[in-house]
Amino acid sequence: MRAWLAGAMLLVATAAGAVQPDEVLDDPALEARARALSEGIRCLVCRNESIDESNADLARDLRLLVRERLVAGDSDAEVIDFLVDRYGEYVLLNPPATGSTLLLWGAPLALLLLGGGVAVAHVRGQRKAGPETLSEAEEARLKDLMSGR
Amino acid sequence: MTPHPVGAAKRLAYTGGMIVEFGHFALVLAFATALVQMVIPLIGAHYRWSGWMAVASPAATVQVLLVAFSFAALTYAFVTSDFSLRLVVLNSHTDKPMLYKVTGVWGNHEGSLLLWVLILALFGAAAAWFGQQLPPTLRARVLGVQASVGVAFYAFIIFTSNPFTRLAVPPFNGEDLNPLLQDPGLAFHPPFLYLGYVGLSMAFSFAVAALLEGRVDAAWGRWVRPWTLAAWLFLTIGIALGSWWAYYELGWGGFWFWDPVENASFMPWLIAAALLHSAIVVEKREALKSWTILLAILAFGFSLVGTFIVRSGVLTSVHAFANDPERGVYILAILGIFTGGALALFAWRAPTMQAKGVFGVVSRESALVANNLLLAVACFVVFIGTIWPLIAEMAFDRKLSVGPPFFNAAFTPFVIALAIILPLGSILPWKRGTGATMRKMLPAAVLAIAVAGLVWAMETERSLGGPLGAALGVWLVVASLIDLWSRTGRGPLSGRLSRLTRLPGADWGKALAHGGLGITIFGVAALVTWEQEKIEVMNIGDRMTLGAYEIVLEDVSRVQGPNYISTLARMHVYEDGRDIGVLPAEKRVYPVAQMPTTEAGIDNGFTRDFYAVIGDPQTGGGWAVRVYIKPFANWVWGGAIIMALGGIVSLTDRRYRVAAGARKATPQPVPAE
Numbered sequence: 001m002r003a004w005l006a007g008a009m010l011l012v013a014t015a016a017g018a019v020q021p022d023e024v025l026d027d028p029a030l031e032a033r034a035r036a037l038s039e040g041i042r043c044l045v046c047r048n049e050s051i052d053e054s055n056a057d058l059a060r061d062l063r064l065l066v067r068e069r070l071v072a073g074d075s076d077a078e079v080i081d082f083l084v085d086r087y088g089e090y091v092l093l094n095p096p097a098t099g100s101t102l103l104l105w106g107a108p109l110a111l112l113l114l115g116g117g118v119a120v121a122h123v124r125g126q127r128k129a130g131p132e133t134l135s136e137a138e139e140a141r142l143k144d145l146m147s148g149r
Numbered sequence: 150m151t152p153h154p155v156g157a158a159k160r161l162a163y164t165g166g167m168i169v170e171f172g173h174f175a176l177v178l179a180f181a182t183a184l185v186q187m188v189i190p191l192i193g194a195h196y197r198w199s200g201w202m203a204v205a206s207p208a209a210t211v212q213v214l215l216v217a218f219s220f221a222a223l224t225y226a227f228v229t230s231d232f233s234l235r236l237v238v239l240n241s242h243t244d245k246p247m248l249y250k251v252t253g254v255w256g257n258h259e260g261s262l263l264l265w266v267l268i269l270a271l272f273g274a275a276a277a278w279f280g281q282q283l284p285p286t287l288r289a290r291v292l293g294v295q296a297s298v299g300v301a302f303y304a305f306i307i308f309t310s311n312p313f314t315r316l317a318v319p320p321f322n323g324e325d326l327n328p329l330l331q332d333p334g335l336a337f338h339p340p341f342l343y344l345g346y347v348g349l350s351m352a353f354s355f356a357v358a359a360l361l362e363g364r365v366d367a368a369w370g371r372w373v374r375p376w377t378l379a380a381w382l383f384l385t386i387g388i389a390l391g392s393w394w395a396y397y398e399l400g401w402g403g404f405w406f407w408d409p410v411e412n413a414s415f416m417p418w419l420i421a422a423a424l425l426h427s428a429i430v431v432e433k434r435e436a437l438k439s440w441t442i443l444l445a446i447l448a449f450g451f452s453l454v455g456t457f458i459v460r461s462g463v464l465t466s467v468h469a470f471a472n473d474p475e476r477g478v479y480i481l482a483i484l485g486i487f488t489g490g491a492l493a494l495f496a497w498r499a500p501t502m503q504a505k506g507v508f509g510v511v512s513r514e515s516a517l518v519a520n521n522l523l524l525a526v527a528c529f530v531v532f533i534g535t536i537w538p539l540i541a542e543m544a545f546d547r548k549l550s551v552g553p554p555f556f557n558a559a560f561t562p563f564v565i566a567l568a569i570i571l572p573l574g575s576i577l578p579w580k581r582g583t584g585a586t587m588r589k590m591l592p593a594a595v596l597a598i599a600v601a602g603l604v605w606a607m608e609t610e611r612s613l614g615g616p617l618g619a620a621l622g623v624w625l626v627v628a629s630l631i632d633l634w635s636r637t638g639r640g641p642l643s644g645r646l647s648r649l650t651r652l653p654g655a656d657w658g659k660a661l662a663h664g665g666l667g668i669t670i671f672g673v674a675a676l677v678t679w680e681q682e683k684i685e686v687m688n689i690g691d692r693m694t695l696g697a698y699e700i701v702l703e704d705v706s707r708v709q710g711p712n713y714i715s716t717l718a719r720m721h722v723y724e725d726g727r728d729i730g731v732l733p734a735e736k737r738v739y740p741v742a743q744m745p746t747t748e749a750g751i752d753n754g755f756t757r758d759f760y761a762v763i764g765d766p767q768t769g770g771g772w773a774v775r776v777y778i779k780p781f782a783n784w785v786w787g788g789a790i791i792m793a794l795g796g797i798v799s800l801t802d803r804r805y806r807v808a809a810g811a812r813k814a815t816p817q818p819v820p821a822e
Contacts (some may be wrong), residue, residue, distance in 0.1 A: 018401065020764070021686045042550045048408050048789075050552065053401060093552025095537075100545040104537045108559060110532045115522045123271050123515055126507045 018053050020060065025067055034067050037079055040093050041066070051091055169231060171312035172222020176263075179215035179270070179302035182208055185275075186296035190289035194361070202289035206277040209292050212299065213267075213274040223312055224254050233319040236260060236312050242325035242741055244712040252336035255328040258460060258476070259312035261339055265456075266302050268340075271297065272376075276351060276658060282550030283372065289626040290358035291351075298350050301483045307477055325712065332746075334394030342414050343386030346452035348380025349417055352424060354450035356442045357491050360498040365438040370431030373445065375800055377428060380448075381421040382796030388414050389789035400747035402760050402777055404676070404785060406557040412535045413455030416528050420448040423524035426517050434506030434579060436514060439499040440521070446495060450488035451528070457484055458535075472526030478694045509581035514572025520567065527563035534559065568621045568670060571663060572628030576635065589635055590628050597624035615672035618674020625667025629660040658799025681778040688771040695776050698759060699723040703731065705763065713737040713746075718763035718772065722749060733762040758782040 009101035019038075025031040043059040051059040051066075062083070069079045083091050097105040193201025226234050227250050230243050240257045241250060249256075255264040273295040280288050306312070329335060355373040359365045391411065396404040405411065424444040430437045457480040508514035534551045573587050586682035608615055611802045622665035636656055637645035683695040687702040694700075701721040708715040716736045722729050732750030739746070752759040757780045762774030 019684055021684050023685060040552075040554050042552065048406065048550075048552065053403065074273070088548060090548045090550055093550050094554030094558070095541075095549045095551055100541065100547065101549070104533060104541075104551070104555075106558070107533055108526055111529050112522070112526045116524060119518050119522055123508070123510055123518065126504065 018051070018055055018059065019063065023060070023063055023067065025071065030067075030070050033076060034063070034070055037066055037070075037076055038063055040080075041083060042091050042093050044087060044091060158793045160779050166231075166233065169226050169234065169313060170221050172219045172225075173311075175215045175222070176219040176303070176313070177307065179212050179219065179266075180307060181299070182212040182215060183270075183303055186212060187293050187300055189293075190296075191293035191361075192734075193287040194293070196288040197286065198559075199285060202285050205289045205292035205296075208296070209270070209274045209277040212296070215269040216263075216267050216270045216436050220254075220263055223239070223260060224251060227254050229250065230323065231645055232321070232323055233315050234312075235314045235316050238316060238320055238323045238786070240326050241323040242712060244741075245323055245325060246711055249326055249331045249336065252330070255339055256326050256330040256336070259306070259310045261343070262302065262306050262460075263312050263346060264311055265343055266299060266306065268343050269295070269302065269350060271298050272288055272348060272351050276354075276376075280372075285356055287362055287369075290361050291354045294357045295350060298354070298808060299541065301487070305476075305479050305483065309479055310463040319505060325739065326743050328713065328737070328739040328746050329398070330713075330746045331739075332394060332398060334398065338387055338390040338394060341383050341390060343387075345380050345382075345384030345387055345414075345421075346417060346455060348376060348383055349421060349445075349449045349452050351376035352380065352421075352445040353487075353491065356445035357494065359442060360491075360494045363498060363501060365431065365442060365502050367432050367435050370428045370433075370435075370441070371804075374425065374428045374432060377421055377424050377445075377448070378796050378800055381418065381425055382793045384414065384421060385789055385793040385796065386419045388395075388418060389786045389793070392789075393786050396782070397749050397751055398747065400749060401775070402680075402758075402779055402782070404782075405673075407531075407534070407553045409458050409535050412531050413451075413458040416449040416531050417448055417455060418533075419524050419528040419531070420444060420451055423521045423528075424448050426520050426524075430514055430517050434508065434514060436504045436506040436508065437521075437545050438502040438504060438519070442499060442502070443495060444521070445493045446488065450484070450491075451532075453480070453484040455530075456480055482759070483724075486620035506580070507677045508579070511577065511584070513574060513577045513579045513582070516570060516577055519570055520574060523563050523567045523570075525568075527560060530559045530563065531556065564670065565617070565621065568666070569627055571666075572624060572632070575628070575659065575663065589631060593627035593631055596627055597621070612678045614674045614678035618671045621674075622667040622671030625670070626664045629664040629667070632663075633660045634655070648780075653804065654800070655804065658795045658797075658802070660795070661798060662792045662795030665788045665793075665795055667788070668784050668791060669786075669788030672781045672786075672788055675781035676779055676785060679778075679780040682775065683777075684773065684775050686767050686769075686771045687774045691758065691771070693697040693774070693776065696778055697725045698776070698778065699726075700761065700774075700776055702772070702774060708735075710737065712741065713739045715748075716763065718750075718774070720761050720774070720776075722752060722759060722761070724759075729759070732759070732761050734761045734764055752785060755783070756781060780784075 019035070024036060035052060038048050041051045041062060043049045043051045043054035043062070044055055045058050048053045049059075051062045055135070064084075066079055069082060074082070089095065095101045095104065134143050186205055189201050190208075192207035193199070193204070223230075223236075226237050226240055228247070230237065230241060230250070232238050236257060236259050240253050240260075245253070247287060253260075255261045273292060276295065277288075280291070283291070300728050352373055355369065355376070359369055388411075392404045392412070395406070396402055424441065427437050427441040427444055431441050457477060460476055460480055506514070534556055537551045538549060541549050572590050576589055577586055597620040599622045601616040604616045604619045605611075633649065633652065633656060634645070636652055637648040639645075681696055683693065685693050687693060689704055690703055692699060692701050699722070701723075703719040705716060705718045708717045718734045720732045720734060723726055724730055729752055732752055733748075734750035735748035737746045737748060738744070747762060750761040757778055760777040760779050760782075762775040764775060766772055789822070
């Protein structure tokens with residue numbers, strides 16, 4: 001009970017809209033970059049939300065941090081590296097396709113190719129099997145019908 | 150005359166208590182009935198004992214009556230605020246509006262499972278009532294398998310999640326329902342989802358029964374389709390309701406988050422959509438039989454996966470109100486036994502299924518195979534993305550997140566591919582087609598490309614999403630119209646128009662569902678590409694402009710609701726100087742549950758929503774105010790509703806009623822071309 005209430009509190013604490021007016025940068029280009037970056041960064045204390053959507057204190061700190069780095073002249077990649085160094089790759093909502101994560105990105109493609117191959121083989125294969133044939137029982141019945149019995 | 154008020158109250162409490170006890174007892178009886186309904190008909194079908202098989206139908210009826218009574222008793226306890234029940238204490242309060250006292254019955258783990266078995270029993274009984282024409286062994290097996298699912302869930306409820314657990318010392322009042330659930334959108338979201346999830350159990354039961362029978366024919370395809378169609382359309386409505394709720398309630402107008410719980414409902418939807426299409430191939434052409442059986446098993450398998458994810462909380466998710474890992478193990482066992490058992494049976498029996506119809510590379514069948522492949526792989530993308538954090542942690546010791554950026558990148562290509570091939574496949578004839586048939590769709594393609602060009606030219610900020618979404622939307626909608634029109638044959642306009650009104654429900658349903666998909670795709674693309682947002686601090690009387698809109702914060706007041714306190718902001722909105730009215734935006738706090746919720750002020754429009762949210766009071770005075778222009782927002786859910794409507798229209802097709810039960814003695818003749 002307490003667990004789910006706490007969970008629900010987390011959810012709602014994060015549910016009232018995120019970016020506060022005082023966080024917005026004056027430079028619209030930098031602000032746009034900050035928003036785009038924020039969408040890919042996880043609010044670490046929330047359940048499955050980006051810092052852009054979350055209203056948690058930590059998300060606000062991270063949003064300010066992202067903006068601080070951008071104002072200091074970091075590139076997007078540098079900001080991401082900085083966050084990963086500090087918080088681990090858990091902070092990224094879009095896991096980079098390296099190492100074992102290649103499996104995540106590759107598996108759907110592999111399944112598509114495999115499935116496509118099987119499907120093509122099936123369609124081609126049944127073509128070779130030739131036209132529809134009747135079973136013996138059906139042949140017999142057809143004969144009966146044709147001979148008018 | 151009430152000389153002994155205390156005595157009267159006691160008597161009332163006593164009667165209420167008895168009703169609850171009877172409800173509990175009815176649940177146990179329903180469990181016993183389901184056991185009978187599972188064992189006796191399955192044995193009877195095996196030995197061809199008609200008396201034993203005949204037990205199935207009345208048992209299904211008795212079972213649904215018992216569980217319905219049990220559900221009614223629990224509802225009674227909620228409505229009368231019987232705080233001797235643990236569940237009522239945890240999820241209700243005397244001040245709660247009556248609507249939410251009723252919907253609170255399923256706004257929790259135990260009650261929602263009771264709703265689950267009620268719907269399961271209802272589907273079983275419906276199969277018994279409407280399936281009079283089914284071959285007796287198939288009917289007995291379908292009902293037996295359906296009951297076996299029931300047995301597993303009754304045991305789960307009675308032994309781990311009993312809604313009728315009493316408290317020794319009842320408190321004076323309850324702890325109130327999670328305020329997020331006190332909303333019409335979310336109140337009715339679970340029942341629709343359950344109708345969908347559980348409806349797929351019918352497809353499962355038919356598939357397992359067919360494997361036991363050892364035969365799948367055109368008639369089987371025809372019987373299984375209406376059930377799948379019904380389940381799919383309920384899922385469509387359920388998912389759309391959930392998404393709409395998130396849009397207006399979560400405070401920034403997001404409508405899809407790729408949250409594990411959302412994905413849990415989306416996976417069965419995708420597989421059910423594939424199953425709907427492959428069952429047509431079984432029905433019309435007697436091909437793809439074993440694949441269709443596999444899909445039917447997987448569809449319900451994913452429903453169970455969904456139940457597992459929601460009920461166990463094993464994957465962290467925003468839907469935190471159902472966390473309980475221990476119960477998760479039970480559901481995992483149910484999932485393993487049913488899906489594993491059915492797949493083993495499939496591996497053993499499926500090779501005996503012989504396809505009858507052969508088809509060319511360019512044919513309706515091939516297009517539907519492509520449809521199935523894309524839907525199945527799209528479902529796999531959702532599946533692997535959802536469980537990957539778990540796999541990565543267990544197998545590779547990496548703690549990582551998989552969020553919306555992954556799903557958007559990996560899922561969208563499948564939607565695009567699907568939307569492109571859909572009209573081509575829908576116009577192709579069965580068996581063998583040519584490129585010439587597809588040329589009928591040329592006008593749709595030309596129009597789509599023209600609209601995309603126009604949109605590109607009109608855009609102030611260049612983006613691919615907008616034009617692409619517009620092109621796909623036009624392509625799907627216009628192609629559906631062409632498809633419908635091409636079915637009216639040849640001849641004078643008046644004749645074709647009158648034939649148009651007499652086309653079978655299935656044709657109209659198909660056009661509506663496909664057109665609806667186009668509308669949703671366009672809505673999603675437009676909303677995510679062209680959304681505009683502004684965040685500012687506003688004092689009372691301040692003005693803010695966003696695009697063609699001007700917003701004046703008129704006042705902010707505190708309002709007392711039945712079980713909440715609200716901060717109500719009134720924002721006067723002008724579009725191009727024209728007064729479009731005052732939007733109320735609220736922030737509510739529910740004191741009993743100690744939770745805040747946001748109620749956005751939304752001006753709904755055909756081409757855009759204007760969306761306003763009141764935020765926190767600022768330290769330097771004023772309020773944080775967020776306003777959004779959400780282009781074509783309503784098209785997202787409008788398209789989904791049209792899709793569901795297509796399902797309903799298709800269900801009314803008289804061919805299901807007339808021929809649903811009639812066994813086909815002879816194979817359907819294949820028209821010469």
